[in-house]
Amino acid sequence: MATSSESQKQSFIPEDMTVGFIGAGRMAQAMARGLISTGVIKPRNITASDTDPRMLNYIKELGVHITEDNTQVVERSKLIVIAVKPNVVRLVLKDISRVMSADKVLVSIAAGIPISTIEQELPPKTRVIRVMPNTPALVQAAASVLAPGTGVLPGDSELVQELLQCIGICEAGSEKLLDAVTGLSGSGPAYAFAAIEALSDGGVKMGLPRDLAIKLAAQTLLGAAKMVLETKKHPGQLKDEVCSPGGTTITAMHVLEKGGFRGALIDAVEAATLKARELGSMN
Structure with a gap:
């Protein structure tokens, strides 16, 4: 039986993949909606936290689990997306550091925050990937670029890239490019x-x-x-x-x-x- 290269392509997304968003603002909502609408992640497998009850109510409409406890997001998720303002990233990382474990991947979409800063606040060899997406993720037309940290394992970047390709295009690149990516496609x-x-x-x-x-x-x-x-x-x-x-x-x-x-x-x-x-x- 003939098989196409498309059907032979390996998927890096487990069927029971769980995703968490720390920060439930517009970008998190856009990403969550895109992942759900494409059928890649089930709503019950997504957890989101925020300090703003309005943001939690908005994202709750997608059928996801919500909480005000960032550590609960980490505990319930294999992939955690840091989607907060840059000025509170360090506080969030300090908050979740004690519950981060080697089986989890942390993705930061905070503009301007280098991987080294993130890694300093987390346990050694934490699997960190920095991503710059944009809001057209809401209509599955995002333009994203990712850069892996020093602790990533084989398949981590491919997993994140595959997830992001469900909501648009995603390219892999060097971290030194991400500020320019922010200026071009992010804004x-x-x-x-x-x-x-x-x-x-x-x-x-x-x-x-x-x-x-x-x-x-x-x-x-x-x-x-x-x-x-x-x-x-x-x-x-x-x-x-x-x-x-x-x-x-x-x-x-x-x-x-x-x-x-x-x-x-x-x-x-x-x-x-x-x-x-x-x-x-x-x-």
């Missing part, structure tokens, strides 16, 4: 939302109904992104293919260039990257 959805809003404002100014303008702007960015990913062409080439000589698009591109459009985006990525580094040095 990037906000840049895209601002672009959609501005494009729709332009449409409204020119007479389009607001709902139609937003739908057209959003679909245009979605379609352009799919063209880049699926054709493998350089975005500059695709842009040139739309710009007919003397046409409307090249005229519009001239206005964007005069307004510093590309430079502003580059500056935004740089500023967010530097802020991520600053957060890391402060914590």
Whole structure:
């Protein structure tokens, strides 16, 4: 019987995989929803903690177990996601250090917090992986990059990557890249939302109904992104293919260039990257 390479591909996710989220904010909710909606993790196998009752109520709607006790999250889970603000990461790590064991993997999505800082607060050889995802995990369209710590075992990175690929794309890379990843794809959805809003404002100014303008702007960015990913062409080439000589698009591109459009985006990525580094040095 013929078998495809896809069917032969090894899965690193156990059937009884348990996942815990310390911090139940937007990112944790997005990741949990994505894992549940793809059927990879059952709601009963997810535990979440938070100090904010509102966040716990939101994530509870997914059918997951909730608690205010971070140590309970660790005790109930094989993979623990640290999804709190960078300024409280150390406090959380101190809280859970005594219940961390060698059979668990800890994933941090806290911006700017280096693996070395995390490892210092936990028992020796703790299996730590740092990840920078983004909020489109909510619609299974996340862009994530992971970097393994010194204590990971064979298969740990593959497990985390496979889980994250259920909610988008996930690439493995060096930790030194993660601050730049934060500046680009971590903060990037906000840049895209601002672009959609501005494009729709332009449409409204020119007479389009607001709902139609937003739908057209959003679909245009979605379609352009799919063209880049699926054709493998350089975005500059695709842009040139739309710009007919003397046409409307090249005229519009001239206005964007005069307004510093590309430079502003580059500056935004740089500023967010530097802020991520600053957060890391402060914590």
